[in-house]
Amino acid sequence: MSNLQFLKPSGSLFVDRDVTRFSDIVKAWEGKEIQGVGLIxxxxxxxxxxxxxxxxAPGTIRKALSAFTTYSVEENLDLNEWNIQDLGDIVMHVTDIIHSQERIFETLLEVYATNQNFLPIILGGDNSITYPSIKAFTKAKGRVGVIQFDAHHDVRNLEDGGATNGTPFRSLLETKTIEGKNLIQIGIRDFSNSKTYRTYVKEKGVSIYTMKDVRENSIKNIMTEAIESLNKSVDVVYVSLDMDVVDQSEAPGCPAIGPGGMSASSLIEAITLLGEQPKVKGLEIVEIDPTVDFRDMTSRLAAHVVLNFLKGKEKAKLR
Amino acid sequence: MSNLQFLKPSGSLFVDRDVTRFSDIVKAWEGKEIQGVGLIxxxxxxxxxxxxxxxxAPGTIRKALSAFTTYSVEENLDLNEWNIQDLGDIVMHVTDIIHSQERIFETLLEVYATNQNFLPIILGGDNSITYPSIKAFTKAKGRVGVIQFDAHHDVRNLEDGGATNGTPFRSLLETKTIEGKNLIQIGIRDFSNSKTYRTYVKEKGVSIYTMKDVRENSIKNIMTEAIESLNKSVDVVYVSLDMDVVDQSEAPGCPAIGPGGMSASSLIEAITLLGEQPKVKGLEIVEIDPTVDFRDMTSRLAAHVVLNFLKGKEKAKLR
Amino acid sequence: MSNLQFLKPSGSLFVDRDVTRFSDIVKAWEGKEIQGVGLIxxxxxxxxxxxxxxxxAPGTIRKALSAFTTYSVEENLDLNEWNIQDLGDIVMHVTDIIHSQERIFETLLEVYATNQNFLPIILGGDNSITYPSIKAFTKAKGRVGVIQFDAHHDVRNLEDGGATNGTPFRSLLETKTIEGKNLIQIGIRDFSNSKTYRTYVKEKGVSIYTMKDVRENSIKNIMTEAIESLNKSVDVVYVSLDMDVVDQSEAPGCPAIGPGGMSASSLIEAITLLGEQPKVKGLEIVEIDPTVDFRDMTSRLAAHVVLNFLKGKEKAKLR
Amino acid sequence: MSNLQFLKPSGSLFVDRDVTRFSDIVKAWEGKEIQGVGLIxxxxxxxxxxxxxxxxAPGTIRKALSAFTTYSVEENLDLNEWNIQDLGDIVMHVTDIIHSQERIFETLLEVYATNQNFLPIILGGDNSITYPSIKAFTKAKGRVGVIQFDAHHDVRNLEDGGATNGTPFRSLLETKTIEGKNLIQIGIRDFSNSKTYRTYVKEKGVSIYTMKDVRENSIKNIMTEAIESLNKSVDVVYVSLDMDVVDQSEAPGCPAIGPGGMSASSLIEAITLLGEQPKVKGLEIVEIDPTVDFRDMTSRLAAHVVLNFLKGKEKAKLR
Amino acid sequence: MSNLQFLKPSGSLFVDRDVTRFSDIVKAWEGKEIQGVGLIxxxxxxxxxxxxxxxxAPGTIRKALSAFTTYSVEENLDLNEWNIQDLGDIVMHVTDIIHSQERIFETLLEVYATNQNFLPIILGGDNSITYPSIKAFTKAKGRVGVIQFDAHHDVRNLEDGGATNGTPFRSLLETKTIEGKNLIQIGIRDFSNSKTYRTYVKEKGVSIYTMKDVRENSIKNIMTEAIESLNKSVDVVYVSLDMDVVDQSEAPGCPAIGPGGMSASSLIEAITLLGEQPKVKGLEIVEIDPTVDFRDMTSRLAAHVVLNFLKGKEKAKLR
Amino acid sequence: MSNLQFLKPSGSLFVDRDVTRFSDIVKAWEGKEIQGVGLIxxxxxxxxxxxxxxxxAPGTIRKALSAFTTYSVEENLDLNEWNIQDLGDIVMHVTDIIHSQERIFETLLEVYATNQNFLPIILGGDNSITYPSIKAFTKAKGRVGVIQFDAHHDVRNLEDGGATNGTPFRSLLETKTIEGKNLIQIGIRDFSNSKTYRTYVKEKGVSIYTMKDVRENSIKNIMTEAIESLNKSVDVVYVSLDMDVVDQSEAPGCPAIGPGGMSASSLIEAITLLGEQPKVKGLEIVEIDPTVDFRDMTSRLAAHVVLNFLKGKEKAKLR
Ligand SMILES: [Ca+2]
Ligand SMILES: [Ca+2]
Ligand SMILES: [Ca+2]
Ligand SMILES: [Ca+2]
Ligand SMILES: [Ca+2]
Ligand SMILES: [Ca+2]
Ligand SMILES: [Ca+2]
Ligand SMILES: [Ca+2]
Ligand SMILES: [Ca+2]
Ligand SMILES: [Ca+2]
Ligand SMILES: [Ca+2]
Ligand SMILES: [Ca+2]
Structure with a gap:
């Protein structure tokens, strides 16, 4: 049936035998215990x-990832031997938002319980997933420190709208899921927060690096400080990336865009450094809305975040 | 592992247990002999x-199809018992266009040879696929009649650019793959053709129904005439639909849009009538460019064409 | 302070002293008892x-309305003496969808209770608002008949997602808020519904006019039949318009667009006829998503629906 | 220099030796006396x-025209022997709008004076060009009748904004450039005009065909009536086409779009009939804004208007 | 009337009791004498x-402003006690551009005359508003220095098109409204100006900082130099910001975009420094075209310019 | 014929007598021997x-160029005395891609042969034009060095798709058209290449500067190194610019966009330095797809590349 060599599933991409793509190192999870990194x-x-x-965004980030290769020419390092599991998406309820958040919590809790060496890369969704996600992570892993990249504190009161994308860290702090001193907020921006909430987080002992700090200090120094601090007080570190920490010109597809944000290259540098840290055992990327993005530019940046996080892990492994 | 009930592949759609979607009656082809309709x-x-x-367009038409249900409320008729094979796409060469056209010819020829009861629904691509497609169909099926819906004759000379989307019927007539008298062109439009080419097709004995004919006659009468004519002289009939036959306001996603075209409802009516004909054993849809469409409107229309073609087949079966 | 004649609120439109616009006959509600038509x-x-x-959509429909004038040149009839109240919007909860639906029910119930001569024009939102809206209407008005323009039955089961935009008539029928025989569905479309749901509504005694009926009969005859039927059995009639009843080429801004729909002119004709009926005392327009529309075309159509509904009322008044 | 056969001006289109395009019958005017049709x-x-x-729009309409051919397959009639002059555009002043209108008047007046057999096709621009254009036409040609296709009367008062796109027919009537009885307005639409202005035109003796008239009568009958009426009382007829007379679904690129308009096919039929009339010696097309259009759909329709106008002329010539 | 708590004006935004937005500190002007900052x-x-x-742009900038908060987390400084007046827009004439410019002059002159402590933030509009605006400012305030951020000199001759957006500084210099030595142009860009105009401004004594100066020097140093120079020779300073001074990647919504421009962060830094200066008593932002912008990105940047200007004022106040 | 002063070709731009635009120094080539720079x-x-x-892209880059002026305010240097020839475009075959590449080779070869002082600026097109272009350049000029700005090595194997935009440097190296040591690749990016191809170019002796090198070194130093190296070993240098070397935020219109790229200002600096080099005698710009760009931003950047290249040449001339 020689001519049928040309029949392939619809949408198949060009294959170059000399190139390993990210899609080549990802497999749909079949339920076996997961060793290492997985996407969910x-x-x-x-x-x-x-x-x-x-x-x-889980769809567009996966699509962006699949177009990139596994090779870091900057470090001459190839991820082609990795085995990454794709666990799929947690299906949301159509009309019960609170129940949807519980599904996230319970699904992750179960996955963590049965896959103790699983390092999750969680693709949101909005920032409200952070509360159930970190709650499950904490239940599974012990004392958790969080490095949050965000233009916003995200500690809104819960009275004015319930558990929204503006409240996850309020919930985490109020429920003592994490301690304030183990939360580090990076990239907090002018005219995007309120004094009340800044006072709140300060009182909880949270560390804040505003965009002025990012501009005037180096991101490398900030990361070093943050890691040193957390290494002393927690068992594992979870990186929570709200993509709106990046400037509107480089992450145009976030709901709450504005000027005065972090550069994409600073973010990539920070993420790579975090990837190298052995205690960093979870990453989430939230707040990308592909329907308002330009050419999936923000999802492409998210894909580079994932890849550089893995590059950091690989660099640490090679040491 | 009860909570993992919520993990599903990325992009899974909402499921209503009381609804059968088109995607429920389509399966990826596994190579067994095909009985009946398949997509390619x-x-x-x-x-x-x-x-x-x-x-x-093969991707966007499939996506549009999967959102529709199998049930015709107008006829109280359900396609839910059909088994449709999806053969995937014929992979094209990156830089050798002529070879790509040969791949279409050879792949279809092979499929037809080994699947004699296969009724193909071919999703283009541009109109240049019509020549290899009908050549293969003719080799497999004997004398073929063609009902072509198109704003254009598509009999350009082959000197000025080779085998393009403007030449398929020239190639078919010149190679005597089909006879002029067995070709019926419907929807030919003002200021979109040349006198030379109209003379050419007339001389070859092709039947032409211009948009004036469509406006002043009923599409039902035109179809009746066309079918009666072909039933006498051919073994099987192949329907070639260039979507630009439809007016720009209802098929905005074709490369060569313009006013003065056929209404979508006339097209649907014609296609349903053709579906009912036992000799009609092939359908192709070409010239939809999703990158310039509005909300995949033209692919959605193509999906309705496919569904109403099947409705015609089902109606004939139920008689 | 003569020169300050030129200072006006930002966004003020050009004023022609010889033209009355719709915005001239609408006032923000100040809480007094409403006589006649109001928007909510x-x-x-x-x-x-x-x-x-x-x-x-409530915003875009209001904006479209404000650009049109009050004068029907076709009937030489001016709405310039009307006093329409704009009650504003019912504020929705951010994370509690069910509670949002209750807010609709309770707010409308209260408004109806204290404003017995209020004729509501309700601007959705999606079709899920129909259940709380008609429930309140029924509580206030007695036996209610509903004329539903929709491509879909909207009687999905409530198990697979709760009270969504696919379930309002299921809820209304199951709770006996309205009787099946007092529900008339117009514009039901091929390959957009399931046999199970068509059977369900038939068993409930609902009248169905499919798009085939609309194409082959006149909309005027259908309206006459529908009105005659309801006039016998109900006290008041509520018109529920899901804009996706209209073809995708004329209502491109609905979430579930497709070909094979009603023409905008048939819809306008039907709505005008319904406006003329004394028992017709409520209108809702749902399922317009301005973020995917083209130039607010679908909201402009909705504005014409409102205007022609009022034209019908004015015609009846003048008789 | 054989290989340089392949060097052509940037943007050259594909040439098929067997096709005559509209661009083949248009030449840039070199100042000689014009016989027949010209674009300006x-x-x-x-x-x-x-x-x-x-x-x-003059640019986009010309571009659309150049893509169409000269051949009417419906009438088996070819415009390939026509010689059409393109006079270019009248350059507008950057900041003096009134002076720009004078430039239109004076340039046309001069062109008409020195080219008595010139039949102008004027490409706007907005509807404000109609006053200087028809003023020049009247000065050159004697008693002028005007057939205006428009959703609007365009007789706004001149106090509230000066000579805008809403006032041209006010200016023409007030200055007695044309008599009310020689103006025929076709396609006037509901909720798009004011009673004051309708009264004004009625008092001036203008004939009005509303969209209701267009829907309930045939466009052919309306045209026959209009032509008969004007043939008695004027020397020449000028056709003024505001493209917003067409429904928003078929002419989406007009500034003032809305539902309830004329179909493109009715317009084309009317224009062809007008082209056949010997007294019809001028055509203008206004109110197309390419920056808000979809794929130049409205300019493509304008191109078909021009082509069918010429088809009418050619049909009359062949009689 | 408890349930009516949920009825609010259409388009009301989510309210968080712990957040002060810019919209909370702005009120529509009611005609009383203005103390401090106002928008016009x-x-x-x-x-x-x-x-x-x-x-x-006045509309989109106001909308962008209203989404930001009053709190600068970088400086731990809150603008929540400010009272900003919104004077609305100066209504423009439809067809008389010169008269529109006079309206700007006369309205501002009157406002300045009766509100001597009014600090205007003027939202254009194009750059042609600068001439009437600064003329009024000068009449009211004495010797005025101008710091102009612009890619262009804007001293075109007035013969070739009248008073356009390319001529304001020509008019100001020719009429001696401002002296050349009191004008400082920052951000002048390669291949966007002519030698003739550069010579002209040099001869008038204007200070020029090209983009090369901006790249090679620090914006802080340039500002220091500029302020020192003006502090000696003028009574008040007016900041004129043509947003096209910013690079196309960060201000994509200007009519004349291009590469090689200033970074948004340099602009913000400069504006904050200028806000701190007691002599700086006026700010205008021009040349943002929202119809070609991406997600109002350029209006969002303009909003940050306003906020940082106020931040500068607040910092100076707190000293 | 005084009034006809206002008739100009459609699309004429505003003319300011005091400004020289790039379009003023470009003329369509009439076949005479070319001295100096030409566009093709x-x-x-x-x-x-x-x-x-x-x-x-050749069309959009030319359009962008024509909007810029000839004057560099940064260097106080005017290109107004240059005479640039526009040779037009090499017409491509519709269906024979390989033949199209041959047309590029043969046309350029012939142009170089008869115009020995011609300095080509070649506007692609995709990167596949690089092979025929440099092959012709080499035949005409002797030993050629190439400075390639690109995110990618572009040395894919030729088996998997023929001569594509991914293979030009493979072809050049395999055919020994250029030597590996005379190829310098700048801007090679992470996760966009394969280890196999990096090994391949290394083995060929190609010099690679990754984005890490660009970030950590200065572009000026890299250029100095590159030029010094090539000056020793080649007769002439050809600059090949794949615009995707620039970050997605500044060159959003390339097919293969992503984060982590070079800044536009670094590119401009590099190009200006290369322009100054006497051995640099050719420039090509490829991989701009205007259909996916934002406001021709990437073509505007390409125009600045051309202008700064000429600025470099002018600076060298003035020394
Ligand atoms: Ca955020
Ligand atoms: Ca957040
Ligand atoms: Ca066609
Ligand atoms: Ca065709
Ligand atoms: Ca529906
Ligand atoms: Ca519905
Ligand atoms: Ca109009
Ligand atoms: Ca008009
Ligand atoms: Ca400027
Ligand atoms: Ca300016
Ligand atoms: Ca590349
Ligand atoms: Ca490349």
Missing amino acids: GAPLSKSSISHSGAHL | GAPLSKSSISHSGAHL | GAPLSKSSISHSGAHL | GAPLSKSSISHSGAHL | GAPLSKSSISHSGAHL | GAPLSKSSISHSGAHL
Whole structure:
């Protein structure tokens, strides 16, 4: 049946035998115990204060990832031997947002319980997934430190709208899921927060690096400080990346865009450094709305975040 | 592992247990002999005279199809018992367009040879796929009649650009793959053709129904005439649908849009009538460029064409 | 302070002293008892099965309305003496969809209780608002008949997602808020429904006019039949318009677009006839998502629906 | 220098030796006396009440024209022997709108004076060009009748904004450039005009065909009535086409779009009939804003208007 | 009337009791004497050489402002006690551009005369508003120095198009409204100006900082130099910001975009420093066309300019 | 014929007598021997692996160029005395891609042969034009060194798709058209290449500067190193610019966009330095797809590349 060599599934991409793509090192999870990194989608965005299509980002980030290769020419290092599991997405309820958040918590809790060497890369969704996600992570891993990249504190009161994308760290602090001193917020921006909330986080002992700190200090120094601090007080570190920490010109697809943000290259540098840290054992990327993005530029940046996180892990492994 | 009930592949759609979708009656072909209808993509558009993304249409038409249900409320008729094979796409060569056209010919020829009861629904791609497609169909099926819906004759000379999306019927007539008297062109439009080519097709004995004929006669009468004519002289009939036969307001995603075209409802009516005909054993849809469409409107229309073609087949079966 | 004649609020439109616009006959409600027609927004769309920005439609429809004049040149009839109240929007909860639906029910119930001569024009939002809206209407008005324009039956089961934009008529029928025989569905479309649901509504005694009926009969005859039937059995009639009843080429901004729909002119004709009926005392327009529309075309159509509904009322008044 | 056969001006289109395009029968005017039809652009749109890019339409209509062929397959009639002059555009002043309107008047007056057999096809620009254009036409040609296709009367008062795109027929009537009885308005639409202005035109003796008339009568009958009426009382007839007479679904690129408009096919039928009339000696097309259009759909329709106008002329010639 | 708590004006945003937004500190002006900062729109863009929708920017900048908060986390400083007046927009004439410019002059003159402690923030509009605006400012305030951020000199001759967005500084210099030595142009860009105009401004004694100066020097140093120079020779300083001074990647919504521009962060830094200066008593932002912007990114940047200008004022106050 | 002063060709731009635009120094080539710089388009993009409209870039780059002036205010240097020839575009075959590449080779070879002082600026098109272009350049000029700006090595194997936009440097190296040691690749990016191909170029002796090198070193130093190296070993240098070397935020219109790229200002600095080099005698710009760009931003950047290249040449001349 020689001519049928040309029949392939619809949408198949060009294959170059001399290139390993990210899609070559990812497999759909079949339920066996996971060793190492896996992707899992949390496509919830009905919880957002403003209209958001962030539930579509797990799809666009995966698509962006599959177009990149596994090779870092900067470090002459190839990820081609990795085996990454794709666990799929946690299906959300159509009309019960709170139950959707519980599904995230319970699904992750179960996955962590039965896969103790699983290092999750969680693709949101909006920032409201952070509370159930870190709650499950904490239950599974012990004392957790969190490095949060975000233009916003995300500690809104829970009275004015329930558990939204503006409240996850309020919930985490109020429930003592994490301690304030183990939370480090990086990239907090002018005219995007309130004094009340800044006072709140300060009182909880949270460390804050505003964009002025990022501009005037080096991101490398900030990371060093943050890691040193957490290494002393926690068992594991979870990196929570709200993509709106990046400037609107480089991450145009976030719901709450604005000027005055971090550069993409600083973010990549920070993420690579975090990837190198042995205690860093979880990463989430939230707040990308592909329906308002330009050419999936923000999802492409998210894909580079994932790849450089893995590059950091690989660099640490090679040491 | 009860909580993992919520883990599903990324992009899974909402499931309503009381609804059968088209995606429920389509399966990826596994190579066994095909009985009945199958889908096959021919994603070639580098052969187009103007810049065209028509190679992306097999994907968008499939996606549009999967959102519709199997039930015709107008006829109280359900396609839910059908088994449709999806053969995937014929992979195109990156830089050898002529070879890509040969791949279409050879792949279809082989499929037809080994699947004699296969009724193909071919998703283009541009109109250049029509020549290899009908050549293969003719080799497999005997005397073929063609009902072509198109704003254009598509009999351009082959000297000025080779085998393009403007030449398929020239090639078919010149090679005597089909006879002029067995070709019926419907929807030919003002100021979109040349006198030379109209003379050419007339001389070959082709039947022409211009848009004036469509406006002033009923599409039902035209179909009756066309079918009666072909039933006498051919063994099987192949329906070739260039979506630009439809007016720009209802098929905005074709490369060569313009006013003065057929209504979508006339097209649907014609296709349903053709589906009912036992001799009609092939359908192709070409010239949809999703990159310039509005909300995949033209691919959604193509999906309705496929569904109403099947509805016609089902109606005939139920008689 | 003569020169300050030129200072006006930002966004003020050009004023022609010889033209009355719709905005000239609408006033923000100040809480006094309402006599006659009022607008009220129900900006809920988190209840939708697919991603929907329909909560933005009350704004875009109002904006479209304000650009049109009050004068029907076809009937030489001017609405310039009307006093229409704009009650604003019912504010939705950020994360509690069910509570949002209750807010719609309770707010409308209260408004109806204290304003017995209020004729509501309700601007959705998605179709899930129909259940709380008609429930309140029924509580206030007695036996209610409903004329539903929709491509879909909207009687999905409530198990697979709760009270969504696919379930309102299921809820209304199951709770016996309305009787099946007092529900008339117009514009039901091929390959957009399931046999199970068509059987369900038939068993409930609902009248169905499919698109085939609309094409082959005149909309005027259908309206006459529908009105005659309801006039016998109900006290008041509520018109529920899901804009996706209209073809995708004329209502491109609905979430679930497709070919084979009703023409805008048939819809306008039907709505005008319904406006003329004394028993017709409520109108809702749902399922317009301005974020995917083209130039607010679908909201402009909705504005014409409102205007022609009022034209019908004015015609009846003048008789 | 054989290989340089392949060097052509940037943007050259594919050439098929067997096809005559409209661009083949148009030449840039070199100043000699013009016999017959010529194109001239009047790219003024700063005079519009709302933001308008209609000054770009002469370019997009010419581009659309150049893509169509000269052959009417419906009538088996070829325009390939025509010689059409393109006079270019009348350059507008950047900041003096009134002076720009004078430039239109004076340039046309001069062209008409020195080219008595010139039949102008004027490409706007917004509807404000109509006053200087018809003033020049009247000065050159004697008693002029005007058939105006428009959703609007365009007789706004001149106090509230000066000579805008809403006032041309007010100016023409007030200055007695044309008599009311020689003006026929076709396609006037509901909720798009004021009673005051309808009264004004009625008092001036203008004939009005509303969209209701268009829907309930045939466009052919209306044209026959209009032509008969004007043939008695004027020397020449000028056709003024505001493209917003067409429904928003078929002419989406007009500034003031809305539902309830004329179909493109009715317009084309009317224009062809007018082309056949010997007294019809001028045509203008206004109110297309390419910056808000979809794929130049409205300019493509304008191109078909021009082509069918010429088809009418050719049909009359062949009689 | 408990349930009516949920009825609010259409388009109301989510309210968090712990957040002060910019909209909370702005009130519509009621005509009382203004103390301090006020916003005023000058929505003129018909004066632009190229097609511009800059008249829409007062609306989009206000909308962007209203989404930001009053709190600078970088300086731990809150603007929540400010009272800002919104004077609305100066209404433009539809067809008389010169008169529109006079309206700007006369309205501002009157406002300045009766509100001597008013610090205007003027939202254009195109750059042609600068001449009437600064003329009024000068009449009211004495010797005025101007710091102009612009890619262009804006001293075109007035013969070739009148008073356009390319001529304001020519008019100011020719009429001696300001002296050349009191004008400082920052951000002048390669291949965007002519030698003739550069010579002209040099001869008038204007200070020029090209983009090379900005790249090679620090913006802080340039500001220090500029302020020192003006502090000696003028009574008050007016900041004129043509947003196209910023690079196309960060201010994509200006009519004349290009590469090689200033970074948004340099602009913000400069504006904050200027805000701190007691002599700086006026700010205008021009040349943003929201119809060609991406997600109002450029209006969001303008909002940050306003906020940082106020931050500078607040910092100075706190010293 | 005084009034006809206002008739100009459609699309004429505003003319300011005091400004020299780039369009003023470019003339369409009339076949005489070319002295100095000329533009030539190579509009081929059917050779691209992914769907690309790069064949449209010669048009958009020329349009962008024509909007800029000839004056560098940074260097106080005017290009107004230059005479640049525009040779037009090399017409591509519709269906024979390989033949199209031969047309590029043969046309350039002939042009070089008869115009020995011609300095070509070649506007692609995709990167596949590089092989025929440099092959012709080498035949005409002797030993050629190439400075390639690109995120990718572009040395894919030729088996998997033929001569695509991914293979030009493979072809050049395999055919020994250029030597590996005379090729310098700048801007090679992480996760966009394969280890196999990096090994291949290393073995060929190619010099590689990754983005890490660009970030950590200065572009000026890299250029100095590159030029010094090539000056020793080659007769002439050809600059090949794949615009995707620039970051996605500044060159959003390339087919293969991503984060982590070079800044536009570094590119401009590099190009200016190269322009100053006497041995640099050719420049090509490829991989801009205007159909996916934002406001021709990437073509505007390409125009600045051309202008700064000429600025470099002018600076060298003035020394
Ligand atoms: Ca955030
Ligand atoms: Ca956040
Ligand atoms: Ca066709
Ligand atoms: Ca065709
Ligand atoms: Ca529906
Ligand atoms: Ca519905
Ligand atoms: Ca009109
Ligand atoms: Ca008009
Ligand atoms: Ca400027
Ligand atoms: Ca300026
Ligand atoms: Ca590349
Ligand atoms: Ca490349």
